[in-house]
Amino acid sequence: MKAVILLSGGLDSSTVLYQALADGCECYTISFDYQQRHLKELQSAAAIASSTGVVNQVVKFDLRLWGGSALTDDTINLPQDRSLEQMSQNIPVTYVPARNTIFLSFALAYAETIRAERVYIGVNALDYSGYPDCRPDYIQAMQEVFRLGTKLGREGVAIAIVAPLIHLKKTEIIQLGNQLGVPWELTWSCYLGGDIACGVCDACRLRLAAFAELGLVDPIPYGEVRS
Amino acid sequence: MKAVILLSGGLDSSTVLYQALADGCECYTISFDYQQRHLKELQSAAAIASSTGVVNQVVKFDLRLWGGSALTDDTINLPQDRSLEQMSQNIPVTYVPARNTIFLSFALAYAETIRAERVYIGVNALDYSGYPDCRPDYIQAMQEVFRLGTKLGREGVAIAIVAPLIHLKKTEIIQLGNQLGVPWELTWSCYLGGDIACGVCDACRLRLAAFAELGLVDPIPYGEVRS
Numbered sequence: 001m002k003a004v005i006l007l008s009g010g011l012d013s014s015t016v017l018y019q020a021l022a023d024g025c026e027c028y029t030i031s032f033d034y035q036q037r038h039l040k041e042l043q044s045a046a047a048i049a050s051s052t053g054v055v056n057q058v059v060k061f062d063l064r065l066w067g068g069s070a071l072t073d074d075t076i077n078l079p080q081d082r083s084l085e086q087m088s089q090n091i092p093v094t095y096v097p098a099r100n101t102i103f104l105s106f107a108l109a110y111a112e113t114i115r116a117e118r119v120y121i122g123v124n125a126l127d128y129s130g131y132p133d134c135r136p137d138y139i140q141a142m143q144e145v146f147r148l149g150t151k152l153g154r155e156g157v158a159i160a161i162v163a164p165l166i167h168l169k170k171t172e173i174i175q176l177g178n179q180l181g182v183p184w185e186l187t188w189s190c191y192l193g194g195d196i197a198c199g200v201c202d203a204c205r206l207r208l209a210a211f212a213e214l215g216l217v218d219p220i221p222y223g224e225v226r227s
Numbered sequence: 228m229k230a231v232i233l234l235s236g237g238l239d240s241s242t243v244l245y246q247a248l249a250d251g252c253e254c255y256t257i258s259f260d261y262q263q264r265h266l267k268e269l270q271s272a273a274a275i276a277s278s279t280g281v282v283n284q285v286v287k288f289d290l291r292l293w294g295g296s297a298l299t300d301d302t303i304n305l306p307q308d309r310s311l312e313q314m315s316q317n318i319p320v321t322y323v324p325a326r327n328t329i330f331l332s333f334a335l336a337y338a339e340t341i342r343a344e345r346v347y348i349g350v351n352a353l354d355y356s357g358y359p360d361c362r363p364d365y366i367q368a369m370q371e372v373f374r375l376g377t378k379l380g381r382e383g384v385a386i387a388i389v390a391p392l393i394h395l396k397k398t399e400i401i402q403l404g405n406q407l408g409v410p411w412e413l414t415w416s417c418y419l420g421g422d423i424a425c426g427v428c429d430a431c432r433l434r435l436a437a438f439a440e441l442g443l444v445d446p447i448p449y450g451e452v453r454s
C-alpha cells in the first residue's frame with residue numbers, strides 16, 4: 001500500500017518513516033520549505049529519506065508573508081534554557097499558526113493524486129508544548145476533512161491519517177526508533193541553524209532530556225549542553 | 228471585524244469580497260499562484276482587490292509537483308462544449324485534489340496571525356460540478372479544524388468560515404453581485420488563459436448560461452460563443 005509521510009528530518013518524523021516502512025508501505029515523503037529559520041532540517045529530511053531509498057518531495061511556500069511565529073519571524077526570540085516544566089505551561093512562541101493543517105492539506109493532495117491510502121504524521125500530544133494541532137481531537141477533525149474533501153473520500157475510498165506517536169512519550173519514541181534502526185545521527189531537532197545543535201532551545205532540551213532519562217547518549221554533537 | 232477573503236478573481240469570489248465589505252468587515256484578500264494554467268485569474272484578483280482598495284496577498288506554491296488535474300497538468304485536456312447536464316454528471320477533470328483544503332489552511336494561518344474572526348470563501352454546492360470540497364458538510368468539517376487546530380480556537384475565539392454563496396444558483400450569485408456593484412468586467416472565469424475568454428470551457432459556459440437566463444449580457448468579451 002502507498003503512504004505519504006510528512007518528514008521534517010526531526011526525531012519524531014524520522015521514526016514515523018521507519019515505522020511506515022516496517023508497516024510494509026511503499027513510502028512517499030514530503031517536506032516543506034516554508035522559509036523557516038534554517039534549511040538544516042530540510043537537509044536532514046533529505047538524508048533520512050535517502051537512508052531508506054525514498055525520494056523526498058519538497059513543497060515551497062513562504063509563511064513569512066505574515067509571520068506570527070518565532071520560526072517565521074526573526075524579531076520573535078526563541079526561548080532558551082527552559083525547564084520541561086516551563087515548557088509545559090503555555091503554547092510557546094514556536095507555534096506556527098495552522099502549520100500542521102497546511103502540511104496535512106498538501107499531503108492529502110499528494111495522497112489523492114497518487115492514490116495513497118495512508119498519510120503518516122509524527123504528531124505527539126505529550127511533548128510538553130501543548131500545540132493545538134498535535135492533539136487527537138484535531139487529527140480526528142482532519143480525518144473528516146480527508147473523507148469529505150476529496151473525490152476518493154466521497155467514493156468511499158478512505159485516506160487514513162496515521163499518527164503512531166501521538167500517545168507516546170519522547171523516551172518511548174526513542175525506544176521505538178532504536179528498535180526500527182533510525183539513524184539518529186542524520187536527524188535535526190534544534191530550532192537554530194548552527195553547524196551543530198545549540199543544546200538550549202526547547203527542541204534540544206526535550207530531546208537531550210529523553211536520551212538522558214533512558215541512559216543513552218544522543219549521537220549528534222551539541223554546542224552547549226546544560227543540565 | 229477583520230476578515231480574510233479567498234479571492235480567485237472569478238465571479239463567485241469577487242462577489243464574496245463585495246459581500247464581506249457590505250457586512251462591514253475590514254478585508255484581507257488572499258490569492259494563490261499554484262502554477263495553474265495561466266496567470267489571468269491572478270491579474271483579475273489583483274484588479275478586483277484594487278477596485279475595493281484592499282491589498283491582495285499572493286501565496287505561491289507548485290501543485291504541478293504531482294499534478295492530478297487538468298488545471299495543473301497540461302497533458303490532461305480541458306472539457307469543451309459540454310452542456311450543463313453533461314457537467315452535472317461527474318466530478319470533472321478540472322477538480323484539483325484538496326485545493327480548497329490547501330486554500331483554507333493558508334487562510335486559517337493568515338487569519339489566526341492577524342486575529343481575523345472570519346474567513347470568507349466563495350464555494351457553491353449547486354454549480355453542476357459536484358466538487359467534494361464545495362459542499363456544506365465539508366465546510367462544516369473544516370470549521371472543526373479551524374476550532375481545534377489553532378491556539379485561538381482552543382482559547383475559545385472562533386474563526387468562522389463564511390460561505391455566503393453555498394446554497395445559491397449561479398443566476399442568484401449574479402443578482403447578488405449586481406446589487407453589490409461587483410465590476411464583472413474585471414473578473415475572469417475561463418479555464419484558458421487567452422486574451423479573451425474562450426466561451427466553450429465549462430467555466431465560460433456556466434457563466435454565460437447564467438447571464439443569458441437572467442436576460443443580461445456578460446460584459447467581458449468572448450472568443451467563441453456557442454448556444
